[in-house]
Amino acid sequence: MFQQILDPIAGSLVLSALCAALPLLLLFVLLGVFKVKAPKAALAGLALSLMLAIVGWQMPVGQALSATAAGIFYGLFPILWILINALWIYRLTVATPWFEVLGRTIRSISNDLRILSILIAFCFGALLESLAGFGAPVAISAAMLMAAGMKPLKSAVVSLLANTAPVAFGAMAAPIIALNGVTGLPLDELSSMAGRQTPFIALIVPLLLVFIVDGRRGLKQTWPVALVAGVAFGAAQFVTSNYFAVELTDVVAAVVTVAAVLLMLKVWQPKESVSAEAAAGSTEAAVEVARAGAAGSRHAASANAPTTGTASLGDSSAATVDSSRPAARQIWMAIAPYLIIIAVFSVAQIPSVKTWLGQVGSVTFAWPGLNITDAAGNPVSGTKFKLDHLKATGTLLLFSGLITMALYKITASQGLKIYRDTLVQLRWTIVTVTAVLGLSFVMNLSGQTTTLGFALASAGGFFAILSPLIGWIGVALTGSDTSSNSLFGQMQATAAEQTGLSPVLMAASNSSAGVMGKMLSLQNLAVASAAVGLDGAEGTLFRKLIGWSLALLALITVLIFLQSTPVLDWMVP
Numbered sequence: 001m002f003q004q005i006l007d008p009i010a011g012s013l014v015l016s017a018l019c020a021a022l023p024l025l026l027l028f029v030l031l032g033v034f035k036v037k038a039p040k041a042a043l044a045g046l047a048l049s050l051m052l053a054i055v056g057w058q059m060p061v062g063q064a065l066s067a068t069a070a071g072i073f074y075g076l077f078p079i080l081w082i083l084i085n086a087l088w089i090y091r092l093t094v095a096t097p098w099f100e101v102l103g104r105t106i107r108s109i110s111n112d113l114r115i116l117s118i119l120i121a122f123c124f125g126a127l128l129e130s131l132a133g134f135g136a137p138v139a140i141s142a143a144m145l146m147a148a149g150m151k152p153l154k155s156a157v158v159s160l161l162a163n164t165a166p167v168a169f170g171a172m173a174a175p176i177i178a179l180n181g182v183t184g185l186p187l188d189e190l191s192s193m194a195g196r197q198t199p200f201i202a203l204i205v206p207l208l209l210v211f212i213v214d215g216r217r218g219l220k221q222t223w224p225v226a227l228v229a230g231v232a233f234g235a236a237q238f239v240t241s242n243y244f245a246v247e248l249t250d251v252v253a254a255v256v257t258v259a260a261v262l263l264m265l266k267v268w269q270p271k272e273s274v275s276a277e278a279a280a281g282s283t284e285a286a287v288e289v290a291r292a293g294a295a296g297s298r299h300a301a302s303a304n305a306p307t308t309g310t311a312s313l314g315d316s317s318a319a320t321v322d323s324s325r326p327a328a329r330q331i332w333m334a335i336a337p338y339l340i341i342i343a344v345f346s347v348a349q350i351p352s353v354k355t356w357l358g359q360v361g362s363v364t365f366a367w368p369g370l371n372i373t374d375a376a377g378n379p380v381s382g383t384k385f386k387l388d389h390l391k392a393t394g395t396l397l398l399f400s401g402l403i404t405m406a407l408y409k410i411t412a413s414q415g416l417k418i419y420r421d422t423l424v425q426l427r428w429t430i431v432t433v434t435a436v437l438g439l440s441f442v443m444n445l446s447g448q449t450t451t452l453g454f455a456l457a458s459a460g461g462f463f464a465i466l467s468p469l470i471g472w473i474g475v476a477l478t479g480s481d482t483s484s485n486s487l488f489g490q491m492q493a494t495a496a497e498q499t500g501l502s503p504v505l506m507a508a509s510n511s512s513a514g515v516m517g518k519m520l521s522l523q524n525l526a527v528a529s530a531a532v533g534l535d536g537a538e539g540t541l542f543r544k545l546i547g548w549s550l551a552l553l554a555l556i557t558v559l560i561f562l563q564s565t566p567v568l569d570w571m572v573p
């Protein structure tokens with residue numbers, strides 16, 4: 001048995017906490033200062049945390065390696081199992097002309113760039129975030145905005161800023177699921193708490209988008225539809241995350257918001273319309289640029305694809321952007337993958353089905369080689385592993401993808417090729433995520449995270465203000481809310497317990513506040529620059545966005561602080 005030690009370095013909690021922070025500091029310095037690739041930085045952080053666990057925290061070598069293996073396995077299943085299958089479904093849609101039909105449907109609604117910024121960057125981007133993430137929402141929405149006539153730099157800024165509100169529940173709620181895995185806190189409580197924070201950001205983001213597109217005039221003329229979009233998205237996020245299924249939060253919010261905006265536009269229109277001539281080249285060519293940066297090239301075409309009203313996805317010879325409204329059947333076919341996902345997850349939530357899946361589709365076991373207690377002698381939760389197989393979010397996505405293949409008449413060989421290409425595209429992401437989860441589990445099980453938490457607890461109630469900043473830094477440097485939650489989730493919960501704050505509130509705050517940093521992550525900035533053809537524009541984008549990022553961080557920090565006090569503590573589940 002290994003018993004964790006709170007102050008193993010010279011018997012000093014402060015020195016021990018400084019040493020415990022070294023793996024995180026190394027990771028951030030390598031990423032932020034030396035611009036080392038994320039996989040190498042994550043592996044370096046993992047190696048240092050292993051050395052500290054064995055030498056400093058006196059963790060047996062066998063248990064340290066077993067903790068690493070547990071983290072790697074958790075990174076693969078369920079986290080990467082979700083991401084791989086979500087991105088696979090997205091790539092299945094890209095492999096057919098139905099993706100262009102979806103874009104054409106959106107463009108046919110309005111030629112006002114301010115309205116399109118809401119529909120494309122905010123709504124459609126949220127839909128992509130719910131499935132793909134990892135730059136795809138930014139790349140595709142930026143290319144579509146540019147094709148609609150928006151200037152490249154502004155297209156990138158709008159798409160990056162829009163990719164905030166949905167991130168905490170992105171990739172079928174992978175960040176919240178990861179948070180549940182490293183903290184052991186109930187998934188439904190974490191989901192409910194995040195769903196009582198991010199809607200306030202969703203309320204503001206559409207207003208910021210129209211301001212960026214058209215300044216004060218845009219805000220003055222289009223605030224009604226922007227407000228409707230923000231309220232609809234925030235309300236749908238709250239209801240779905242609190243009362244339905246956390247995995248479907250962004251899907252439902254995006255669909256509800258599109259419907260609300262369309263209904264609004266039937267009874268209301270801005271006094272003026274801000275439009276522009278399409279950028280040189282076709283929509284198809286612009287989307288191809290985005291695919292090159294976020295999802296790879298086209299692999300196959302559906303046998304039942306539309307043959308009229310749109311160019312082939314690989315054809316970049318079209319001179320104009322096609323904004324004609326597709327036929328009703330084509331629209332239904334274009335949105336079918338998202339409807340299939342909603343249907344599959346809805347069936348999985350039927351009480352009898354949910355009970356059956358819980359009985360046959362899940363198994364809990366003690367991870368081999370781990371026998372650990374905390375400093376007080378109580379068994380730690382991280383030694384138990386719950387493996388969902390049939391009921392896993394990733395498995396339900398796999399079923400959804402197979403149904404999509406059948407509907408789009410994509411052959412098995414094409415589907416397998418796209419799946420293989422998805423794995424190839426994510427190969428370095430797989431290394432990064434597994435290394436970060438290995439680092440997280442080693443730090444948590446060796447006691448390094450607990451040491452950090454106890455040290456931070458000395459801040460007392462002030463920790464409620466530090467907590468959002470920690471999450472923001474984590475996402476800004478790693479580019480992933482999932483990775484940030486894996487690194488800091490347990491530390492946030494531990495510090496909260498020591499200061500008398502709610503662990504659920506502080507852990508969820510790591511995710512909700514962290515998303516404000518995603519627009520500044522090097523990965524997202526690079527994808528946006530490539531999508532709009534502005535190589536080397538990362539610095540310019542960073543300078544244009546850092547003010548908005550800090551302002552949104554300050555706003556949610558105030559909300560989180562109030563939720564930690566009697567003023568709003570009734571919002572904490």
